[in-house]
Amino acid sequence: MVQSFDRSQGRVGVAAAAAPASEATFTGNRGLQIEEPLIFELGQSGRCGVDLPEPPKVKDRLNGLRRTGEIGLPGLSEPQVVQHYTRLSQKNYAIDMGVYSLGSCTMKHNPRLNEKVARLPGIGDLHPLQPVSTVQGALEVIDSLAHWLKTLTGMPAVAMSPAAGAHGEMCGMMAVAAALEAKGERGQRKVVLAPESAHGTNPATAAALGFTVKPIPANERGRVDLLALKAALGPANGSEVAAIMLTNPNTCGLFENDIIEIAQAVHAAGAYFYCDGANFNAIVGRVRPGDLGVDCMHINLHKTFSTPHGGGGPGAGPVVLSAALASHAPYPWIVRDGEGWRIAEEGREIAGTPIGRLKAFHGQMGMFTRALAYIMSHGADGLRQASADAVLSANYVMASLKDVMSPAFDGPCMHEALFDDSFLKDTGVSTLDFAKAMIDEGYHPMTMYFPLVVHGALLIEPTESQAKEDLDLFIAALRSLAERAKGGQSADAFKAAPRFAPRRRLDETLAARKPVLRWRPSNRPPEDDPLKQAAE
Amino acid sequence: MSTVKYSNEHEWIRVEGDIGTIGITQYAQEQLGDVVFVELPQAGRKVAKGEACAVVESVKAASDIYAPVSGEVTEANAALGDAPGDVNAEPTGRGWFFKLRLADKSELDGLMDEAAYAGFVKALA
Amino acid sequence: MRYLPLTETDRRDMLHAIGARSVDELFKDVPACARLSSKIAGLPDHQGELEVERAFQAYAAKNLSPASVPFFVGAGAYRHHVPSTVDYVIQRGEFLTSYTPYQPEITQGTLQYLFEFQTQVTLLAGMEVANASMYDGSTAASEAVLMANRITRRHKALLSGGLHPQYRRVIETTARWEGFSAASGKADPLGLEDLIARVDKDTSCVVVQNPSFFGHVRDFSRLADACHAAGALLIVVVTEVVSLGLLKPPGEMGADIVVCEGQSIGNGLGFGGPYVGLFATREKYLRQMPGRLVGETVDAEGKRGFVLTLSTREQHIRREKATSNICTNAGLCALAFTVHLTLLGEAGFRRLAELNHAKACELAERVAAVPGVSLLNDSFFNEFTVRLAKPAAAVVEALASKRILAGVPVSRLIPDDPEVDNLLLLAVTETATEHGMAPLVAALKEVL
Known part of the structure; x- marks a missing residue:
């Protein structure tokens, strides 16, 4: 089976022939x-992996709806x-195995202490609807994490219940819609501005809430084009704008240096500033989003605060809110009440006008305990050092590769180093091929073809968790691949990769x-x- | 006698009488890569020039197809349901998308002829 | 700091290689007025493992662990025994610390278990296709309504009075801000509502729950027919997935979309999350389904393998035209579900369900015999509603002070309806014993 395409993003080149007979084994296994x-x-019927007692015979109460026939489980x-x-x-490849440079996903070390405390009796086994008097310690955990998140972001309020980053975006943008409605402006402000480099969730969220998404171009330095933004917020159409959704540091791994001016322009036009906090890990303890004029920002606990990625979830996406939006935080609110805490749910007294409820129960508690364990372990000093090390490591990778690969933009980056594919021009090797060759070297590839504003993007995020020796080997491996690609004649080998996975x-x-x-x-x-x- | 015209969204339309057959160009299928799914308009649907009326998907991309001219859809290429790869193999033949009865033939004047389209594509490279 | 490998020497050398004098120089794009020159004041510094663990033990000590007391709390989250193998598997680093399987060549482990998960979900629900999981049951229910709106191009959902009140609130919140109508039936403690009469040509979907929030078990086949005759979809929500070991599956009743809270299998109570949403539908609606999907294919050597597929539905490609803004699933919780269900298998899963039902029947009989308690249900699986002679919230509080966690007062979830004040939901799983049931019955006698 020989097909030969592989010209563009994500195309699947099925180019290699089957293994020669001499390499075949009877079982098909290859060592480990x-x-x-x-x-x-x-599966075989008659086998079972649990021992359960014989159920007592009872007259059933199933209303005649007993299942008939096999389910089909092995x-x-x-x-x-x-x-x-x-x-x-x-x-599977995993963080526990080595450098996992998947940019924008922040594959930092996941401490096992987090797992241990999340499973403690009295924490991991609580029912969300036990009497509130029997879960005071759990509410204290939520409140403690909330306190850290508010202090680290410099924001007055936080909604804890969103189940993931995208869910947090939905929460934040619903709060924006609620604030506009309270001012009688929801019908008039229908436009959400989003940079071309935005995560796909941003336009998807805005569109779901009935907003029209207007893309803002990037300038040649990989930042929002301030003139274009100001035009979109100007007297002609600024009164139609509901919000801007902006990732900062942005998806190119750069800090938006005009951020304060952007926030002022957004507010002057009567709109709100939604910050996508996916990259908060670059600035924790060094910059407070509240000082930048942000109105709301979700925090991906699995990125910044090391809760496990678990093969793609579960996540948790608390949203910090400015004073302008705080009263719209969804149910439930965890409220300090004298010596203890209570859960303010629907129908109970609450000092605000919540947007409603985003999920059953009180949020991703299992992620809260893990994130809090990480935060307490680091402390204010360690969090600040972790951000510094993440940014230092990314810049080190960038500096060590800039002569053989092609950085997309000049100047220091934040927590991730973005390259374009111009170093692969005329080599016959694509970004995809390059990434697949990394697999044979024992690495999980970087993020490819994102952000969309850069051709053939390769986005490397080393995180703060790698020792310098490991970074040096990773860098040397990438240099070797880049040099091999540029040497010509090896395109077929790249296209056949990975060979050892x-x-x-x-x-x-x-x-x-x-x-x-x-x-x-x-x-x-x-x-x-x-x-x-x-x-x- | 048929005429073929091209839009700057990389669709072609072949007109025979008042019926136009519409598909995507060789250049468009190359850009998309292997087509895995095509969503087509139902016969009887009236579409306006420039209206999104079909979707073509590859593994990693999805693109809207815009009506190059106004009219009423008379037939969709049902065979693409089982064989979306026809769009790659024969974009201007078996891989056609749908046919429509033109509402206003003068709209064709706004489209490119083959030479103009070839120049348009060349300028993109 | 134990998690940070760089030494001061490393940092100096790296700065030298970069050509920067200090880390602060790398932050020069941050406006000076927003740059913090030192750590944020008022927060504690780093701590060792021992200290952090002690702090969490102190939090735990302020809670009443279900493991140590008679326990009958349910209402959408259920306490089942999770085999030790489950926790072993999900704590393997290759699963725990891997991410979304973007590179299929080195994530076949994740992709294969998700394929197994999808298959298990279709079998339980009696449906044709399932996705690789959602955040939880409540958000899955909301996504199901959005999907029905897309398919029918209608904007009016009809919600049963037997739907979990918080699920109803989640759907209503989505409806309010995304702009469609969600008409709720009145709370239906007796399981008598007739939704068929309320389905009309504008209805996009009817959302029912089985067993209902109050525990009733119903056949929705006739409702499904009525929905289909009106061009609407039937969405069946299951909050106790163990019930599917014993009950006719929603697919056989004619459901178009089935969503379940999968927590009961493999996932502990965890104070409400993270859980795992199951989402299944008919093949013809596949392309309108939200969430990730894993599909089977072959590699370059012709060997079977698995990949994420049909991702053009999703936000990272379709952006503002995506079926949903969701970009994550509940991967690790789905793994826990799959491992537990694999351990159970056909025989174990059915027996588990039988055991739950038999114990619930036993408790229902014993509780109903207590003066001042009446059983509302003719039918139930492992949870039922009783009417007490006194407001249920106070009774539950009184029993909690005797270290008995005696179920959920309905007023906790439906606070604005005086008719439910005396109603109590009691859930009984395989974990219930005589040592739990007897004190509950005795304490109810005493309090009522």
Whole structure:
């Protein structure tokens, strides 16, 4: 099967031929790389991984709605389950294995202390609707974290319940809509400004709330074009603008140095400043967003405060709010009440006009405990040092690679170093190929093709968690790849990468054209089963 | 006798009588990459010039298709449902998107002919 | 600081390589007036592991742990036994500290378990396709309504009075700010409402819960037919996913979208989150479904593998035209769900459900025999509603002071309806024992 395309972003080059017969093994395994079927191909009826007592016989109360027929779940014993998921785990790259330079995702160390405290009896096992008198310590945890977040951002209020960053954006922009409504301006202010380099969630959030998104171009220094912004906020159409959604430090890894002027222009036009706080980790303890004129900002606890990324969630996205928006924070509010705390929910006395409720219960408590453990471990001094080390490491990577790769912009960066693909021009190697070759060197690639404002973007975020020796090896590996790419003649080798990962490049086109989204008995062809093969 | 015209959104329209067949150009399919899905307008839908009326998706991109002229959709290329790859293989042949009955043939004058479109694409490179 | 590997020498050398004199110089793009010259005042400095752990033990000591007392609290979050294997697997660093599987060649572990998860969810719900999870049940319910609005191009959702009140609030909040109508039925403690009469040609969807918030078990097949006849969709919400081991699945009732709170399988109570939302639908609605999806494919050597797919629905590509602004799932909670359900398998999952139901039947009978208590339900799974002779909130408080966590007073979630003041929800899982039930019954006798 030889297809030969791979011209642009994310195209799947399926170029390599199958392994020669001499390298084939009977099992298909390659040493520690063990092929693993799906649980549905392992299960046997009659096996079970739990021992439960025989249920007492009762006359059922199911209103005649007892399930008939098999569900179709496979039966596995406990050792099989442990082996299955252990083998699967070994097909993953992880922060615990080394440099995970995925820009804008902040793959910093996830301390195990966080996991331990989140599981303590009396914390991890509380029911959200136990009487409030029996969960005072849990409410104190939420309030303590809230205090840290407010102090670190210099903002007067925080909404704790959003379940993730994008959910926090929804919360913040609903609060903006509520504030506009209170002023009788919601019908008139329908435009949200967002830089071209914005995360996709920003326009998606604004559009969901009925706003029209107006993109603001970037200048040649990778920042918001201040003149274009001021024009959009000027007398002609400034009265139509509800808010600006701006990431700072921005998605190019740069601090918006006109930020204060931007905030003033936004406020002068009667609009609000939503700051996407995805990159707050660069500035914690060194800059307070409240001092910049921000009205609301979500904080991704899994980025800045080290809660585990867990294969893509769960997240948590508390939103800090300015005095102008604070009264619109959603239910529930955790309120200090004499010696203790109470939960202000719907129908209870509350000093504001909440936008409503964003999720059941009180927020991502398991993430709060982990984030608080991280924050307490670092303290005010350590948080400030962590930001400094993150920025220092990114600039070190940038400085060490600038002669062989092509930095997208001049000057110091913040926590991540952005390159474009001009260093790969005429080499036949694309950003994607370069990234896949990093896999063979034992690294998780950087973020590719984002932000969109830079051609063939490569966004590297080393974080503060890597020792200098590890950064030096990472840098040397990237230099070697860049030099190999530029040396010519090696494009085919890049296109064949990765060669040493559990899988070669996967055919994403096939996956999308004929979606197979669940297992069915026909999924495993007999040639994939060594036992069946041997029997034949 | 048919005429073929091009829009600056990289659509082509081939007009025979008052029926126009619409698809995307070779250049557009190259930019998109492997097409995995096409969403087409239903027959009978009236579309205005410049209105988004179809979507073409590759693995990593989705693009709206805008009606190059106004009219009423008479037929959509149902075969693309099973074979979206036709858009890559034969963008101006089997990979057509839909046909419409033109409301105002003078709108064609605002579109490019083959030579003008070739120049337009060249300028993008 | 134990988490920071750079030494002062490293920092000096790195600054030298960069050509900067100090770290402050790297922050020169920050306007001078906003640059903090020293650490923020009034916050404590760093602490060792021992000190932090002690602080958390002190927080824990101010709470009443369910493990140590008779416990019957439910209402959307349930206390089940989680096998130790589950926590072992999810704490493996390769799962815990990996991210969204953007590079499929080195994230097959995550992708394969999500594919297994998707398959398990379709089987439980009796549906054709499922996504790789949502934040939780309540947000999934809200996303389901948005999806129904997109599919039907209508803007009026009808919410059952048996829907969890906080789920209802979440949908109403979305409706209010995203601009559609969400008409709620009155709270339905007796399970008698008739929604069929309220479905009309403007209805985009009807949202029901099974078992309902008050515990009733209902067949929604006729409602599904009525919805479909009117061009509307039926959304079935399940907040206790263990019930699907025993009950006819929503897919067999004709549901178009099924959303569940998956917490009960594999995930502890955790004071309300993070949990895991399950989301399943019909194949024909696939492209309107929110959230991540994993699909099967082959690699360059023809070997089976898995990738994120159909991502053109999502915000990072479609931006303002995306099906949802969501860009995360509940990966690790989904893994916990999958591992636990794999341990249970067909036989274990069914037995777990039987056990829950049998214990609930037992407690219902015993509690109903207490003077001043009447059982409202004819049908239930593992949770039911009783009417007390006194306001339930005060009774629950009184029992809490006796170290019995006796369920959720309905007024906690529906504060503005005096008719529910005396109603108490009691949940019983496999974790309930005679040592828990007997003190509850005795204490109710005493208090009422």
